[in-house]
Amino acid sequence: MKIAVLPGDGIGTEIVAEAVRVLNVLDLPFEMEEALVGGAAYEAHGHPLPPATLKLAQASDAILFGAVGDWKYDKLDRPLRPEQAILGLRKALGLFANFRPALCYEQLTHASSLKPELVAGLDILIIRELTGDIYFGQPRGRRIATDGHFPGAEEAFDTMRYSKPEIERIAHVAFQAARKRSKKVTSVDKANVLETFQFWKDVVTEVHKEYPDVELEHMYVDNAAMQLVKAPKKFDVLFTGNMFGDILSDEAAMLTGSIGMLPSASLNAKGQGLYEPSHGSAPDIAGKGIANPLATILSAAMMLRFSLQQPEAADRIESAVRAVLAAGYRTADIWSEGTQKVSTREMGDAVVAAI
């Protein structure tokens, strides 16, 4: 089993280092190989996703990814900016199924912006389609408008699109995931305005016939953004397209108050996957040794479960994380009166010790 380790930028290197230590202590037969990605790769090789990094990713069973991005790359042309690496990996590897749990940890309930009774015990699984929609749809670009409000004016445009098999395969992922949970899927669309999402709704309804034991609810994206705030616990599997998923998964993550704790997985049809924390590269605290490595450590657990067929090792990591939280260890982002503030490294130590 081969793992590509891509720490990236900002706090990426610090948090991935701890996840790697945790993986090493499990004493499993895998090989890890590290490569540059994002801004770090741009600095060294002039591109955020150099050919060698892409090749390593393609040749691996799983990718452990840190985070990419920094303000200092904002002025670069778009194809050279750090986040193109993550889009490039999704596309090249066909990582169409994004799993983003939004979980509120018992000990961190108070850290949520929401009233504790609204988030205590919250456990949503967001399934986001990750290789289609307006993210990759062609054509796109700039041109002179020939119709619309201002014919003759300069305009920019993008294409939103989903084909039937693209919707079908992610719908199967969502329904199958729901079978392992509360058997309820909320499919989020904008069928009242968009052709693409009327089609989404139609195809999801069709695929649902194969899952009569799973309850399916359809919800407009604007309403979903509201219901997440009003009553997040009403959701179980929240299932949607790439663009809406980008927005709703971040909203849901922030609602939990546990954003430094939330892992994610992005899988392709062969089970290869990219695993990364839900949070970003946080350049403002990079290099200070205070970042929370738990989201990355929990991403490594997802990797063991989804791509490396090591569910017991995944359980061990997840139990260890629960144990360090119960023991009162907290990095600065989740610290509160009465708990022990620890560094990135010390948090890694605590998890390693708990394993």
Added chain:
Amino acid sequence: MKIAVLPGDGIGTEIVAEAVRVLNVLDLPFEMEEALVGGAAYEAHGHPLPPATLKLAQASDAILFGAVGDWKYDKLDRPLRPEQAILGLRKALGLFANFRPALCYEQLTHASSLKPELVAGLDILIIRELTGDIYFGQPRGRRIATDGHFPGAEEAFDTMRYSKPEIERIAHVAFQAARKRSKKVTSVDKANVLETFQFWKDVVTEVHKEYPDVELEHMYVDNAAMQLVKAPKKFDVLFTGNMFGDILSDEAAMLTGSIGMLPSASLNAKGQGLYEPSHGSAPDIAGKGIANPLATILSAAMMLRFSLQQPEAADRIESAVRAVLAAGYRTADIWSEGTQKVSTREMGDAVVAAI
């Protein structure tokens, strides 16, 4: 001055009736004419926006709109569904500038899902472009894919697009609105992924040069969805496109806990406007006389200020609403222990009395 009154469906008729009573008591020289819209119009004339209704709207200085929609129309073909009326009015009248205040009323702070300290005194103005973007962009439809992940498969597609003059005119609206407030605009885009929103960002940056006294910040839409939850008071004017505005304005409205209180205005270049509550038609409580008419009454105040040049009358309504809240009157949606529960009609009575 002529006002088209379009109550629509569900609670629409009840809440608009109270706003009309409030307008009448002001004793101003305007004429009001009512017409059917939405499901009600479909039932009577076979179309949610019949020609007579559209003609009345076009011939008026302002439109007082209730709400449209009901589950029972879900099975109709899209062009016949109630919400097409609102899209049709926006398009036909060119109502490109949508103003959506997200205000947390002092007496209703406790009704928010968020902790009181995060929302007390919250006052965001959302400016959403309303006639462009993927809402109206052509081409759109279904076809057989010739490229992408599954060439040969059936697919659906939509076109996101913005031209330079479309972005410019709404950017001017946002900067000018900011001048009357805290002089800060947050422009929300997804420039890291979409050509359309890289262009948006470029054009907004260009227009900003004419407003050196206003601070401009750019934020990605996923981050905006998070920051609204984390620290909503950091926003003042939140400015964005049609699709992102749909999602973020609903999220922000729900955050305030005052959704039954929030008005909206949609203006065209001539100052004609459509005024409607931010909430929907709530078919579940329609006909019970318990809906909150205050968002519609406050929409009438916005109408007086923006389209009818009656700022003093607008002030009178807004003061009256504050007075009835201070006096403890509450419809069911905002009721809490120690306040007096009133019906839709009684709330209208209270506002009329306070004027």
